[in-house]
Amino acid sequence: MPSIRQNAFSDLLPDFRNLGVIARLLVAVNAVALVAAIYATQTLRAALERFIEDAAFLEPLLFLEVTVLFTASRLLGRLPYVIGCSTVITVAAVLAAFYDAGVASVLHSQPATLRSAFFAAAIAAGLLGYFRLLVKAFSPALAEARLQALQSRIRPHFLFNSINAVLALIRRDPKRAERTLEDLADLFRSLVSDARRFVRLSDEIALLERYAEIEQLRLGERLRITWELDAAPSDALLPPLVLQPLLENAVYHGIEPATEAGDVLVRIERRGDRVLARIENPVHDAGPERVGNRMAMDNIRERLALFFDAEARMEARIEAGRYCVEIEIPYLTQARRAA
């Protein structure tokens, strides 16, 4: 199972297909060019002119480098870390050398292939170091996120009421009591599992169904859930416990405060390269505010960012009197990651 575990942290090349990585790359290289321009000139004006001049040379090369790395990302990912790094540095240097020679021949100017290659290699090495540091800096953040996930997930209200419901079942329907305890066990196992590992969507959906089973027992006909899962890609990977807290919120805020029955919608589908999950519940303005929603949402948002950087999206809004949360993540599978 792919993961972003501790020992994998230091040994992994950045994913050059990730928007966040590409953005950092572009910003970093341009920042270096700007600093170099300021250093090489006397006035700010001159520095800016110099920077613009340099950028005209630099930008096409940069896009060329990014495109090559983007295309080769999968291949590079399969190499051992050290060899991967050397390859990236070599590719950067060679591309820069050829590019420099090409520009020189077009402009009939003096080529400086060696110097360009050297600078490209140095910047590539620097950036690789930076990405490594970044990943390392995130690992305590991940541990923290896991802890928070745990704390925010176990809603005592749910735990004690569920146990109480099982107690009520033991004499009248022992079979169902057994099943409910098994569901509870599964739910808690996933709560204490490694939050840094990806899980398969099919497993997360199974968890949603177990959770729903327990809530159904407590709330009876007050809770009506519509599942739209036909287009859900079961092999998609996602961080654990991203969907369950959203369903729990939907029940807690949309169903429990109401005296009437209410409808919750769970829809998961694949759209091309993206996976979309949507959960809806009725809105209740009456009654004292139920708190705790923000914390769960912030926690999910944070973990999505840790796993997918800028490529995940989460939105919550009120649409036609219903509260809707939408999550969009890249369609990632074990096969695709390994390839």
Next chain:
Amino acid sequence: MSLRIFIADDEAPARERLKELLQDIADELATEVVGEARHGLEAIELVPKSGAQVLLLDIEMPGMRGLEVARHLAGLDGGPAVVFVTAHDKHAVEAFELNALDYLLKPVRAQRLAAALKRAAAGQAPRSEQLAAQSAHLSESREYLSVTERHRIVLVPVRDIVFLRAEQKYVTLRTKGRTHLIEEPLIALEREFAKRFVRIHRNCLVAREAIRGFERAAPSHDEPHWLVVLDGIDERLPVSRRQWPMLRELVSDKSLR
């Protein structure tokens, strides 16, 4: 004589569980379940007629939370003793201890239930001051005010109230359609609903939302003074000189919005 018990909980399994436990302790304490409610408003409707001596009252309920249910029932003559039941609420439990109210934690143990019921049977219904203190402690304000009739509790949603005016012994409560008399001190109401009502006079609180504007009173031999113009009610209420500066600011804020 068995003890008459009413159960209010929104979760069916929780009600079943309590009934099971009552049967388990039958040898020790004979009980009879005289009614059940699935949410707070249902409890308000059914408890007064049920003749229950003890109410087992869940705190987290839709419609109306347990604590508010107890406050409205406290006005009832010969109302039931209340034992609160809660799954976890740490703050509520602290406040119960503080205000000497009886409570049980879910899942409830048979022995605890028996002990609580015996205490409740011997004691009396919680006093409304006790319950008000409990609510204040949790900073919960009611969503309804209640008028108690013989075997019935009439609820008036706080958001429908246009003004509250103290006269002699009572407070007149005015909605767009009706007028009620309640027996609560205006000062306590002002404190509980500070966000919703503003004082315009020594004896009168007005819903901020209902204020449409101000009108100068017809000049007479006295100094001129101001009247509040209200939404949906023709009656104009006098503003005291002391409250006027504060109210004027309130209105200029409102018109800016």
